[in-house]
Amino acid sequence: MTHPIARFVARRLLYSAVVMLGVIIVVFALVHLVPGDPVRIALGTRYNPQAYEALRAASGLDRPLISQFFSYVGSALTGDLGVSFRNGDPVTVTLLERLPATLSLGFAGIVIALAIALPAGIYSALREGKLSDAIVRVTSQFGVSIPDFWMGILLIALFSTVLGWLPTSGYRPLFEDPAGWLRHIILPGVTIGVVAAAILTRYVRSAVLEVSAMGYVRTARSKGLPPRVVTFRHTVRNALVPILTITGIQLATLLGGVIVVEVVFAWPGLGRLVFNAVAARDYPLIQGAVLLIAALFLLINLIVDVLYAVVDPRIRLG
Amino acid sequence: MARAAVRAAVLAICTFLTTLSACSTGERVDLGQGAAGSLIVAIAGEPDQLDPHKTSAYFSFEVLENVYDTLVEPDANLQMQPALAESWEVSPDQLTWTFHLRPGVSFHDGTPLTADDVVFSYRRIIDEELTNSDKFSSVTAVESPDPDTVVLRLDRPTPNMLTNLGGFKGMAIVSRANVESGQIATHPVGTGPFSFLGQKSGDSISLGANPNYWDGPPGVSGVTFRFISEPSTALSALQAGEIDWTDSVPPQRVTQLRDDDSLELAVTPSNDYWYLALNEAREPWNDVRVRQAIAYAIDRDAIVQATSYGTAAKNQLAIPEGNPWFTPYDRYSSGGLDRARELLQEAGAQPSNLDMLVTTEYPETVTAAQIIADNLAPLGITVNIRTVDFATWLDEQNSGNFDMLMMGWLGNIDPDDFYYAQHHTDGTSNAQKFSNREVDRLLDAGRVEIDEPTRKSDYAKAATLIADEVSYIYLYNPSVIQAWSPALSGYEARRDGAVRFRTATLNEDGGA
Numbered sequence: 001m002t003h004p005i006a007r008f009v010a011r012r013l014l015y016s017a018v019v020m021l022g023v024i025i026v027v028f029a030l031v032h033l034v035p036g037d038p039v040r041i042a043l044g045t046r047y048n049p050q051a052y053e054a055l056r057a058a059s060g061l062d063r064p065l066i067s068q069f070f071s072y073v074g075s076a077l078t079g080d081l082g083v084s085f086r087n088g089d090p091v092t093v094t095l096l097e098r099l100p101a102t103l104s105l106g107f108a109g110i111v112i113a114l115a116i117a118l119p120a121g122i123y124s125a126l127r128e129g130k131l132s133d134a135i136v137r138v139t140s141q142f143g144v145s146i147p148d149f150w151m152g153i154l155l156i157a158l159f160s161t162v163l164g165w166l167p168t169s170g171y172r173p174l175f176e177d178p179a180g181w182l183r184h185i186i187l188p189g190v191t192i193g194v195v196a197a198a199i200l201t202r203y204v205r206s207a208v209l210e211v212s213a214m215g216y217v218r219t220a221r222s223k224g225l226p227p228r229v230v231t232f233r234h235t236v237r238n239a240l241v242p243i244l245t246i247t248g249i250q251l252a253t254l255l256g257g258v259i260v261v262e263v264v265f266a267w268p269g270l271g272r273l274v275f276n277a278v279a280a281r282d283y284p285l286i287q288g289a290v291l292l293i294a295a296l297f298l299l300i301n302l303i304v305d306v307l308y309a310v311v312d313p314r315i316r317l318g
Numbered sequence: 319m320a321r322a323a324v325r326a327a328v329l330a331i332c333t334f335l336t337t338l339s340a341c342s343t344g345e346r347v348d349l350g351q352g353a354a355g356s357l358i359v360a361i362a363g364e365p366d367q368l369d370p371h372k373t374s375a376y377f378s379f380e381v382l383e384n385v386y387d388t389l390v391e392p393d394a395n396l397q398m399q400p401a402l403a404e405s406w407e408v409s410p411d412q413l414t415w416t417f418h419l420r421p422g423v424s425f426h427d428g429t430p431l432t433a434d435d436v437v438f439s440y441r442r443i444i445d446e447e448l449t450n451s452d453k454f455s456s457v458t459a460v461e462s463p464d465p466d467t468v469v470l471r472l473d474r475p476t477p478n479m480l481t482n483l484g485g486f487k488g489m490a491i492v493s494r495a496n497v498e499s500g501q502i503a504t505h506p507v508g509t510g511p512f513s514f515l516g517q518k519s520g521d522s523i524s525l526g527a528n529p530n531y532w533d534g535p536p537g538v539s540g541v542t543f544r545f546i547s548e549p550s551t552a553l554s555a556l557q558a559g560e561i562d563w564t565d566s567v568p569p570q571r572v573t574q575l576r577d578d579d580s581l582e583l584a585v586t587p588s589n590d591y592w593y594l595a596l597n598e599a600r601e602p603w604n605d606v607r608v609r610q611a612i613a614y615a616i617d618r619d620a621i622v623q624a625t626s627y628g629t630a631a632k633n634q635l636a637i638p639e640g641n642p643w644f645t646p647y648d649r650y651s652s653g654g655l656d657r658a659r660e661l662l663q664e665a666g667a668q669p670s671n672l673d674m675l676v677t678t679e680y681p682e683t684v685t686a687a688q689i690i691a692d693n694l695a696p697l698g699i700t701v702n703i704r705t706v707d708f709a710t711w712l713d714e715q716n717s718g719n720f721d722m723l724m725m726g727w728l729g730n731i732d733p734d735d736f737y738y739a740q741h742h743t744d745g746t747s748n749a750q751k752f753s754n755r756e757v758d759r760l761l762d763a764g765r766v767e768i769d770e771p772t773r774k775s776d777y778a779k780a781a782t783l784i785a786d787e788v789s790y791i792y793l794y795n796p797s798v799i800q801a802w803s804p805a806l807s808g809y810e811a812r813r814d815g816a817v818r819f820r821t822a823t824l825n826e827d828g829g830a
Contacts, residue, residue: 050447087367087503097519153550161554168555169546171521266360266546268520279679280366281709 005309012305016298023294027287028072038283055085081288086280091288101171102269106254108185110247112193113200121204122236128209136201143198152191152264159187169266188265192258196250203246207239240311248304252297355824357538360546360555362566364520367503370490371448379487380817381523381543386490386508389417389483394812395642396731398480402491402509412475412768417468423532425493426513433462438494450489453482475766477773478732485731511536511820521545537808537823556581556801562824563802569627572799582802584811587631587638587795592682592726594791595750599718602667609788611661613650615697620689622794625682630794635781636736638795643733645778647785655696662697672701675720679708683724715749731814733777737761741789752789
């Protein structure tokens with residue numbers, strides 16, 4: 001008797017939990033699958049027998065595998081992801097410190113991308129084969145081809161060094177300093193937003209084109225409905241499902257960390273953290289970051305699934 | 319109607335953007351502690367941790383140089399000067415060093431500094447066998463007969479004791495309470511010119527001036543170290559006035575920046591050096607003539623150009639010109655391939671393959687390897703460049719599994735640091751298995767020689783022999799490259815790479 005959307009969400013949640021368990025198993029196995037002794041590798045030049053034993057004991061790697069596994073799963077479920085090999089900081093704390101910057105940049109990027117891609121893609125589809133369609137398509141091809149670090153450096157040179165309008169780099173937390181947050185997020189947000197927009201525009205265009213060829217659109221048109229009603233109520237609404245899918249994937253990718261853009265703008269997000277952790281072979285931190293990013297992916301998938309159900313009632317029954 | 323709404327929206331966005339940019343024009347970015355006269359600098363990466371005894375990262379030492387003190391410290395010419403120790407005496411047999419601590423020094427938490435803190439710091443390095451424990455290899459006891467006196471007992475004369483104790487902040491005097499609370503890695507407490515205020519993960523570290531610093535309060539109210547790893551961003555931030563100083567400078571822009579009056583630039587050859595080593599446990603590299611042939615065939619100019627855009631100083635020995643331990647030496651710059659062919663012929667050797675070990679951890683090794691492969695091709699030698707991660711590189715080096723490798727040594731000051739571990743038959747870093755009786759004798763003598771001119775001449779002879787016998791093929795000294803705003807004064811770039819802001823002052827009008 002429950003609401004169909006609630007049932008749908010419950011089922012999706014269950015799937016997500018199963019996937020998450022799989023992720024935890026893979027992440028746990030990571031340390032044991034890398035060639036060589038992770039403790040020895042992590043210590044590198046700082047290796048000495050005393051430090052080795054200390055780190056091995058501290059990370060629990062001296063205990064039997066099965067007991068390590070259950071304590072890892074148990075700790076992970078309670079939010080304890082261990083401590084960093086490098087400096088002993090709790091991994092969970094470090095990840096949570098970086099999360100706001102990553103979420104800010106990911107959402108800013110996707111908002112900018114959608115703001116460009118939705119109008120451009122729909123417009124281009126409606127003008128299929130005309131000059132304006134060609135211009136949009138060429139521009140988006142151009143956008144896909146621009147390396148993001150190059151675009152970032154050019155934006156900094158223009159808007160920070162020459163015009164002095166915006167800061168070159170850095171991050172302010174949204175809730176401490178909203179104006180600072182906005183000023184700092186514009187350049188990196190535009191950099192990733194433009195690249196994402198170029199990809200999204202092509203999906204929006206083809207989704208709208210596909211729906212436009214459907215019988216019900218022709219019917220709507222032949223009923224004499226005004227073009228705007230045909231476009232938005234019949235075409236775009238039906239094209240939303242594939243657009244949502246690709247938007248979700250794009251957003252998840254952005255949240256997984258945009259290393260290059262983070263490096264260019266000295267943005268304290270997850271991407272640079274993971275990059276540095278990999279370089280330093282800080283396994284607990286790598287494991288924690290992979291778990292967090294996987295969880296974000298699942299969460300976004302879940303939200304997209306729910307949105308499908310909202311947009312397209314047929315999916316609720318599926 | 320719709321058009322009017324769109325127009326209104328566009329107008330609103332424009333107004334908003336204008337307001338936003340209007341309030342940002344020329345404004346310095348305030349990082350929280352940005353009181354007037356506070357310095358904002360950019361370093362190229364985030365410190366891994368802030369425990370001076372445990373970190374090995376340069377980024378950590380850039381910050382810690384300003385937080386901690388050592389008993390003695392190097393001046394601009396790398397001569398040791400009093401710091402936490404006001405004076406010291408050495409016993410006639412050279413086996414007892416007595417240091418008198420400066421009175422009235424306190425840690426940033428207000429606890430007074432005593433001889434016990436010095437003993438605690440040194441015992442921590444020795445007992446926990448930390449990386450720097452080799453600096454105490456001749457030390458048998460560390461004692462504090464009274465709160466103002468520290469006594470070191472040695473088992474052999476150690477002329478470079480002061481350099482060992484004060485050469486870098488890895489030998490810092492730390493606070494026992496700070497260590498025992500486990501806070502030292504994240505909230506270090508020192509006695510230095512600036513105290514640690516806080517760190518924003520991935521973003522910045524802030525220090526505040528220590529008004530009670532023994533050498534007088536610093537000229538700025540604080541220093542914020544931002545982490546900007548992309549050099550072109552750091553340079554833009556400097557040009558936009560957001561930061562006052564950076565060492566994250568793109569080397570390819572150095573030539574252009576030299577002519578730029580809007581910022582100060584320092585390019586100083588450092589004590590760091592890069593070298594090639596041939597595995598003398600393997601044929602034909604055990605023949606000195608074959609090694610010399612390689613040394614003649616290498617094009618140092620091309621390597622310097624490719625690895626540093628010409629900002630580094632090529633060198634056939636380890637120590638750069640301008641350093642008090644510099645020895646002039648030029649054997650391999652003329653002769654080139656012809657001399658190399660002659661030497662190979664004399665040796666009766668025709669090596670056709672050379673397994674060269676390099677690592678992505680140090681990209682200069684990968685870049686240089688390609689030039690070296692090109693240099694050796696005319697001799698009929700095919701260089702097989704093996705690029706591995708650093709952990710593998712270390713394992714391969716230690717197990718002697720290479721024909722040639724390229725690596726660098728960073729942060730050395732005393733000649734003993736430059737040569738002993740690397741070239742003594744029993745040296746701990748002699749992976750190339752070099753062994754020369756005369757070099758051993760000179761290095762052993764230099765370790766205990768008290769007379770400065772004799773010591774200097776011992777090391778000059780040793781350095782010359784090492785290059786003649788090709789234990790290492792020295793390549794170049796990279797430069798310390800730093801740029802800062804003309805508003806920053808009282809700062810000087812140092813050849814040991816130590817970044818000290820205690821005497822820096824900021825002219826508020828100058829930069830804008």
